[in-house]
Amino acid sequence: MNVLVIVEHDRGTLSPATLEAVAAARQIGSVHAATMGTAADALVEQLAAHGVSVVHQVHHDLLGDYGPEAWGEAAAQLISSLSPDAVVATGTDRGNEVLAHIGAILDAPMVANCTEIEAADGPWRLVRTRWGGSLLERCELTATIKLLTVAHHAVEASEAPASARTVGFSPVLDPSLARSIVVDRVERAAGVTLATAPVVIGGGRGVGSPEGFAPLEELAGLLGGVVGCSRAVTNNGWRNHTDQVGQTGTRIAPDIYFACGISGAIQHWVGAMASKKILAINTDSEANMVTRADYAVIGDLHKVVPAIVAEVRRRRP
Amino acid sequence: MRVLVCVKRVPAPGARINITPDGQAVDTAFLGFAMSPHEECAVEAAVQLVEQHGGEATVLTLGPAEADEQLRYAASLGVDKAVLLPIVGPDWDPQRTARAIGDAITAIEAVDGAFDVILFGNESADSGGFQVGIRVARALARPVVNGIKGIEIHGASLRAGREADAGMEVYDLPMPVVLGVKEGINLPRYPTLKGRLASKKVAVAQVPPTGEQGGQRMVTLWQPAEQASATVILGNGPEAAAAVVDLLEELGVLK
Ligand SMILES: Cc1cc2nc3c(=O)[nH]c(=O)nc-3n(C[C@H](O)[C@H](O)[C@H](O)COP(=O)(O)OP(=O)(O)OC[C@H]3O[C@@H](n4cnc5c(N)ncnc54)[C@H](O)[C@@H]3O)c2cc1C
Ligand SMILES: Nc1ncnc2c1ncn2[C@@H]1O[C@H](COP(=O)(O)O)[C@@H](O)[C@H]1O
Numbered sequence: 001m002n003v004l005v006i007v008e009h010d011r012g013t014l015s016p017a018t019l020e021a022v023a024a025a026r027q028i029g030s031v032h033a034a035t036m037g038t039a040a041d042a043l044v045e046q047l048a049a050h051g052v053s054v055v056h057q058v059h060h061d062l063l064g065d066y067g068p069e070a071w072g073e074a075a076a077q078l079i080s081s082l083s084p085d086a087v088v089a090t091g092t093d094r095g096n097e098v099l100a101h102i103g104a105i106l107d108a109p110m111v112a113n114c115t116e117i118e119a120a121d122g123p124w125r126l127v128r129t130r131w132g133g134s135l136l137e138r139c140e141l142t143a144t145i146k147l148l149t150v151a152h153h154a155v156e157a158s159e160a161p162a163s164a165r166t167v168g169f170s171p172v173l174d175p176s177l178a179r180s181i182v183v184d185r186v187e188r189a190a191g192v193t194l195a196t197a198p199v200v201i202g203g204g205r206g207v208g209s210p211e212g213f214a215p216l217e218e219l220a221g222l223l224g225g226v227v228g229c230s231r232a233v234t235n236n237g238w239r240n241h242t243d244q245v246g247q248t249g250t251r252i253a254p255d256i257y258f259a260c261g262i263s264g265a266i267q268h269w270v271g272a273m274a275s276k277k278i279l280a281i282n283t284d285s286e287a288n289m290v291t292r293a294d295y296a297v298i299g300d301l302h303k304v305v306p307a308i309v310a311e312v313r314r315r316r317p
Numbered sequence: 318m319r320v321l322v323c324v325k326r327v328p329a330p331g332a333r334i335n336i337t338p339d340g341q342a343v344d345t346a347f348l349g350f351a352m353s354p355h356e357e358c359a360v361e362a363a364v365q366l367v368e369q370h371g372g373e374a375t376v377l378t379l380g381p382a383e384a385d386e387q388l389r390y391a392a393s394l395g396v397d398k399a400v401l402l403p404i405v406g407p408d409w410d411p412q413r414t415a416r417a418i419g420d421a422i423t424a425i426e427a428v429d430g431a432f433d434v435i436l437f438g439n440e441s442a443d444s445g446g447f448q449v450g451i452r453v454a455r456a457l458a459r460p461v462v463n464g465i466k467g468i469e470i471h472g473a474s475l476r477a478g479r480e481a482d483a484g485m486e487v488y489d490l491p492m493p494v495v496l497g498v499k500e501g502i503n504l505p506r507y508p509t510l511k512g513r514l515a516s517k518k519v520a521v522a523q524v525p526p527t528g529e530q531g532g533q534r535m536v537t538l539w540q541p542a543e544q545a546s547a548t549v550i551l552g553n554g555p556e557a558a559a560a561v562v563d564l565l566e567e568l569g570v571l572k
Contacts, residue, residue: 010483066486068451068462093481096440097463100448104455109412109532112440112447123534130445130538135334135343137444138536149447180460184487186478199570223570231354234504241501247442248354248500256570266333277568279561280548288332292546295564299554307555311562312571 001029001085001119004056006075006098007047008090011065012039014046017090017150019157022050024150025088026160028119032056034078034169036071037063044164051160056082058169066094067181072101074171079106079145081169086119086146095149103147110147111139115154119146129154132247133270192226194243199225200254202245202272205232206261206282206301213239215305216260222312228252230262246271260301264289281305318372318470321425321432322363323418323450324356324391326384327443333540340537342407343443352387355438359498361505362468363436364395370470373397375425375432379404379417379526392516393508399519400425402526408444412531415452421524422457433492434475439463439499454495462488463497 003025008015025031032054033047044055056078062070075098079087087102089095091113103110115136116127123140129151130137141148194200201220203213213227220227228245229238245252247267257275262268264280264287272278280293281301290296297304328334328343329351335344352360363374376391378384379402388399402421409417426432435457437450447463454461466485467478475494479486480501490496508516551560565571 010481069460093464096447097451100451100463101455103412103448104415104452107412109410110446110448111533112445125536131330131334131443132445133541134330135336135538136541137538140534140536142532142534179490180462180488182486183489185481185483186485186487188484223565224572234501237504244501256565256568264332266330269332279551279564285550291548292543293548294546295549295551295561297551297553297557297561299557303555304557307558308561311558312565315562315566316571 002082003028003031003086003088004079004082004084005031005033005052006087006089006095007033007035007040007043008092008094009035009040009043012042014043015090015092015094016157017092017095017152019050020152020155021088021090021095021150022047022052023158024117024155025086026051028086028117032082032084034058034075036074039064044166048164049159049161050157051162052164053162055164055166056169057166058171060171060173062173062175062177062181065182067177068097068101069180070173070177071098072105073173073177076102076105077171078169084145086148089149091149091151091154099147099149106145108143108145108147109141111141112149113151114148115151117148131270132267134247134266192224194226194228194245194250194252197226197252198255199223200228200245200252200275201225201258201260202228202230202262203233203260204230204262207233207238210238212302215309218309219258219305219312222309225254230268259289259293260305262289263287264292318366318370318434319430319432320363320366320372320374320434320436321377321422322356322359322374322391322396322436323377324352324360324387324438325378325441326350326380326387327352327441336538336540340539342538350383350386351442353438353440353442354500355440355498357505358500358502359436359438360391360394360396361503362498365503366434366468366470367395375400377418377421378402379409379414381405385521388521389516389519390508392519393512394506395512399521401521401523403523404526407535409528410531410533411444411446411448412452412533413528415449415456416528417526418449419453419456420527422453424524431493433494435459435493435495437495437497439497450495450497457495459493459495460490461495461497462490465496465498466502468496468502
């Protein structure tokens with residue numbers, strides 16, 4: 001079978017999820033890749049090292065920066081000319097978005113966030129995530145060209161050195177597509193982010209108020225970590241949504257996650273479960289966060305957290 | 318300004334999502350229902366746009382008759398009109414859902430005029446297909462960007478901010494436009510008593526949905542295997558602090 005991978009990159013910087021998509025595509029058949037814009041031409045070697053045999057370099061003035069409509073239209077034209085058996089993209093914001101455009105243009109079904117792919121002559125059998133990863137679904141995909149994205153972290157990237165041929169492709173894009181291309185960027189302030197922090201101190205409704213987070217901030221500062229929170233907290237306006245952990249917030253993967261006054265609803269848990277260790281602090285020993293955690297302290301977080309802060313200060317004056 | 322917001326009724330599970338014995342659905346026997354937090358924020362954005370620029374907001378859903386609850390919830394927050402595309406039985410696949418919503422929008426616009434802004438959630442909470450809004454926008458030949466965390470109106474165009482790894486990307490889009498909204502764009506308000514009473518009187522227009530089935534078919538649902546964990550209780554109350562810090566040293570977190 002022939003598979004076309006839509007390469008996700010940002011002005012020439014490859015998204016790591018792309019190499020996962022390539023690895024998944026290799027399990028299906030021979031892998032071609034499409035790169036959008038000249039900035040991505042330099043990605044050929046990286047793609048070849050992961051087993052891509054042909055790279056279609058798609059060039060057009062409108063592909064200078066990311067634009068979901070222009071990327072989708074350009075990719076759809078390439079797909080129509082190649083007629084691959086499947087098109088695979090990354091299960092990320094951009095990957096899912098571009099593939100949805102392709103699905104809409106080709107009037108073809110598109111299956112988001114697959115974790116298993118069983119190619120077949122008839123309908124393909126796929127496993128995909130639902131509820132942000134709290135649930136799995138087996139589904140059947142019936143289509144001439146199968147469109148699917150690979151859930152991030154579901155397949156590991158792996159090298160399979162090959163030599164890749166490059167082919168140019170020039171789509172015909174309507175100038176009106178310039179309407180949905182990035183026109184400006186506001187860079188994020190540098191520093192530890194919730195997604196990459198080695199320690200996260202999470203607070204939930206049990207914290208009780210915005211001021212209640214002060215000891216959590218202090219502990220995070222001492223451990224080189226950041227503060228996170230549950231949706232109950234953001235909904236109350238106690239903290240910004242950028243701190244929210246969970247299905248509709250950030251997925252975290254720290255060495256240790258302190259879950260203070262958080263009950264452990266499934267939508268919070270999916271954002272926290274990749275943490276190496278979880279320590280729950282809760283007055284309720286039956287709370288889900290407590291029963292699912294590696295460690296727990298049963299008690300009032302308003303007393304426990306300051307005591308931990310004091311103990312850290314005592315040992316590391 | 319005419320604004321439409323599309324929402325989906327979904328179960329609101331607690332600690333785990335239980336599946337019916339036939340593996341076909343979430344067991345909702347003991348559950349309430351909600352919409353995706355992204356959609357709650359889209360509703361708030363719709364209400365704010367109308368507050369700032371005048372006009373009216375409409376909420377639309379394709380779902381069971383009970384989805385009336387989500388429509389009236391939106392109305393209690395200030396949305397003026399509600400439309401239900403009633404279906405019976407299991408969820409429709411994303412292509413079919415998008416066809417039905419697209420057709421309904423075309424029919425509504427033929428009578429009442431075009432919507433300047435159509436809002437979707439970034440993804441539905443339960444099925445997370447990441448596509449219905451984009452398919453509808455393409456069918457209506459309107460620009461669309463997903464993941465929107467900021468909206469500003471400048472005359473006939475709309476400036477939208479979208480989150481990316483490196484920061485915020487900015488798009489300038491002409492209206493009429495379609496946007497997929499992400500939680501965090503605003504802080505949704507709670508209904509007032511007056512809003513609740515008013516929402517009871519809102520007439521919900523019913524539009525029979527059309528749309529051929531698409532190529533994706535759900536076979537079965539199940540829960541991912543969970544690692545059984547035996548929680549180590551480090552202690553009760555502040556006296557546990559020493560054991561916690563011992564652990565931090567052991568894990569190498571406290572340097
Ligand atoms: C589609 C959807 C998506 C969602 N996405 C997210 C998401 O991304 N992130 C998220 O967090 N939620 C999300 N939610 C909401 C989620 O279902 C829960 O409502 C939320 O996580 C609850 O927050 P909480 O644990 O802080 O509050 P609660 O459930 O109220 O729990 C509070 C906990 O604090 C404990 N407690 C109280 N006082 C103290 C004290 N003094 N000391 C110690 N412990 C104390 C209590 O025993 C309890 O366990 C989503 C919901 C839906 C429907
Ligand atoms: N049945 C539905 N009724 C109304 N809107 C829907 C429905 N399903 C999906 N949507 C909208 O489309 C968005 C994307 O859904 P999805 O493609 O399922 O992730 C959701 O956030 C909703 O705004």
